[in-house]
Amino acid sequence: MFSLLLLLLTIPLFFHFASALINVTIDDTDPAIVYQGSWEASSTHLSSLDYGGSHTVSGDSTASATLTFTGVAIYYLCPRWPYAVNTEVTLDGGQSVIVNLTDPIASTTAAGGSESAQFSVVWSATGLTNTTHKLVLTMAPTGEFIVADGFMCVVSPLPSNSGSSFS
Numbered sequence: 001m002f003s004l005l006l007l008l009l010t011i012p013l014f015f016h017f018a019s020a021l022i023n024v025t026i027d028d029t030d031p032a033i034v035y036q037g038s039w040e041a042s043s044t045h046l047s048s049l050d051y052g053g054s055h056t057v058s059g060d061s062t063a064s065a066t067l068t069f070t071g072v073a074i075y076y077l078c079p080r081w082p083y084a085v086n087t088e089v090t091l092d093g094g095q096s097v098i099v100n101l102t103d104p105i106a107s108t109t110a111a112g113g114s115e116s117a118q119f120s121v122v123w124s125a126t127g128l129t130n131t132t133h134k135l136v137l138t139m140a141p142t143g144e145f146i147v148a149d150g151f152m153c154v155v156s157p158l159p160s161n162s163g164s165s166f167s
């Protein structure tokens with residue numbers, strides 16, 4: 001009787017602990033990303049250096065890519081190029097940030113051509129409220145491209161008031 005009670009009490013605690021935060025990765029072809037303006041399809045930009053094997057790019061200064069997600073953190077994944085490439089990132093209509101996507105290690109080449117560094121986290125925002133957020137990628141005033149490759153979103157699937165102290 002006592003051990004059954006213990007079991008019943010421990011199962012929910014364990015599940016809350018095990019699934020408190022989950023990283024979900026979203027590729028550039030995911031329907032959660034809405035592309036506006038002119039974009040070059042991911043099938044025309046294939047590379048093993050990209051998350052999921054390809055990226056989507058725009059040279060349209062009025063284009064945007066909007067990812068809507070519910071979660072507590074977001075990581076922007078992108079490869080880097082051996083020449084000047086950047087993308088402007090705006091979360092929830094706040095201050096825009098220009099993310100530098102130039103590979104600091106590769107020797108500089110004239111603009112054009114393939115990426116030279118494997119995708120990594122190039123920008124992130126953590127400690128967000130567990131609500132719906134909008135991340136918008138646009139062309140920086142000084143830029144020529146907008147690049148979407150992957151996003152890692154940290155979701156918090158269980159209510160925080162489910163009784164566990166493990167959160």
Ligand SMILES: *[C@@H]1O[C@H](CO)[C@@H](O)[C@H](O)[C@H]1NC(C)=O
Pocket residue numbers: 021022023075121152154
């Ligand atoms: C999600 O991924 C980021 C970046 O790799 C890492 O810092 C973080 O700890 C991960 N979070 C979870 C809940 O796995």
Ligand SMILES: *[C@@H]1O[C@H](CO)[C@@H](O)[C@H](O)[C@H]1NC(C)=O
Pocket residue numbers: 100101102103104
């Ligand atoms: C972007 O990063 C590259 C490589 O580190 C650097 O050479 C370049 O000056 C940076 N560009 C800007 C605008 O900061």
Ligand SMILES: *[C@@H]1O[C@H](CO)[C@@H](O)[C@H](O)[C@H]1NC(C)=O
Pocket residue numbers: 070130131156157158159160
């Ligand atoms: C986070 O929000 C989602 C969607 O509204 C909800 O299902 C989930 O229970 C929330 N998580 C926490 C820890 O409150």
